[in-house]
Amino acid sequence: MSVFDLYAACYDLLYRDKNYRAEADYVAALVRQSRPGATDVLELGCGTGGHAVELAGKSLRVHGVDLSPAMVERALARRSAAGSGLAAALRFEQGDVRCFRAGRTFDAVISLFHVMSYQATTPELLAAMATARAHLEPGGVFVFDSWYGPAVLSDRPRCVIKEVRDDRVSIVRRTTPTMQVNANLVDVHFDIEITAIESGEQRRVAEDHRMRYLFVPEVDHLLGASGFELVATRAWMSQAEPDDRSWYACFEARAL
Ligand SMILES: C[S@@+](CC[C@H](N)C(=O)[O-])C[C@H]1O[C@@H](n2cnc3c(N)ncnc32)[C@H](O)[C@@H]1O
Structure with missing residues (x-):
């Protein structure tokens, strides 16, 4: 997957x-x-x-x-x-x-x-x-x-938290970027917490996205x-x- x-x-x-x-x-x-x-x-x-x-x-x-x-x-x-x-x-x-x-x-x-x-x-x-x-x-x-590239280097990626919800789930996504300045890359790590509103059931997903500027x-x-x-x-x-x-x-x- x-x-x-x-x-x-x-x-x-x-x-x-x-x-x-x-x-x-x-x-x-x-x-x-x-x-x-x-x-x-x-x-x-x-x-x-x-x-x-x-x-x-x-x-x-x-x-x-x-x-x-x-x-x-x-x-x-x-x-x-x-x-x-x-x-x-x-x-x-x-x-x-x-x-x-x-x-x-x-x-x-x-x-x-x-x-x-x-x-x-x-x-x-x-x-x-x-x-x-x-x-x-x-x-x-x-x-x-x-x-x-010019903007990524002058305004570097930061840790951010994004929270969204609808009537079924709420999602909290924590983003942690790591710069690889010699490869023009940012490794973006996401920790995503998904909560089902009705049951309270939770699922955590960790993801890594490698981005080239x-x-x-x-x-x-x-x-x-x-x-x-x-x-x-x-x-x-x-x-x-x-x-x-x-x-x-x-x-x-x-x-x-
Ligand atoms: C941030 S999403 C953008 C999706 C869509 N263009 C949009 O605007 O919502 C990046 C997308 O690129 C796709 N992707 C990344 N590498 C790919 C590849 N080598 N071949 C096909 N799709 C790829 C991912 O599966 C993902 O759906």
């Missing part, structure tokens, strides 16, 4: 305040700016399908791929709940972004909420970029976000080596260039 299978159980509750609709608006606008008639999108690391469903509402067909069967299961449930109109535009399957091949091309490839940062080594990043390139014709667009020159180089040109780098959810306060950056690349 991958770390994400355990995580999937509490994922949507932990991130219920994340504005998937606004993020999908932002990404759809970037895609359409570059490919005005875009209809077909491959999403690498689709998670529980939060962006995909919103993008389907903007007349995009999304094929989502995720490593975690539990995440994909939740994405499929979200697809069923979305109704037949949207469901027809959505497809989700289990797959590894480092080697997945759909056997066809798309107008755009997207990878959101730090999926590329989960590709912690340079060979893994290159493999994921090769996957994106394999699914685009020349001129196709690849949009992804990541942890952004990226810098523009290396992204430019890796994209170039993968058959892309880096077109723009933005602070996430903005049109401005990222700086050392932008923890998340959004990269837009064009397939050569």
Whole structure:
């Protein structure tokens, strides 16, 4: 069982305040700016399908791929709940972004909420970029976000506690980050305590997520080596260039 299978159980509750609709608006606008008639999108690391469903509402067909069967299961449930109109535009399957091949091309490839940062080594990043390139014709667009190196180094990750609850469970997540400054990595340790509201039953889960923070020159180089040109780098959810306060950056690349 991958770390994400355990995580999937509490994922949507932990991130219920994340504005998937606004993020999908932002990404759809970037895609359409570059490919005005875009209809077909491959999403690498689709998670529980939060962006995909919103993008389907903007007349995009999304094929989502995720490593975690539990995440994909939740994405499929979200697809069923979305109704037949949207469901027809959505497809989700289990797959590894480092080697997945759909056997066809798309107008755009997207990878959101730090999926590329989960590709912690340079060979893994290159493999994921090769996957994106394999699914685009020349001129196709690849949009992804990541942890952004300059900001991670100037505003270092801290221990945080997040508490969320709904009518069934309450979750307390304690986050302890450890920097590996010579590898551009942060090892994020989560201690998650889940309590069933009615029975009081508790479950504790410990997880480790290794995150790579990226810098523009290396992204430019890796994209170039993968058959892309880096077109723009933005602070996430903005049109401005990222700086050392932008923890998340959004990269837009064009397939050569
Ligand atoms: C923080 S979640 C983001 C999920 C989704 N994009 C969202 O915005 O909610 C990171 C996701 O990346 C997926 N992931 C990480 N490495 C992967 C890989 N090598 N192949 C496919 N999915 C991967 C995880 O399973 C997880 O669902």
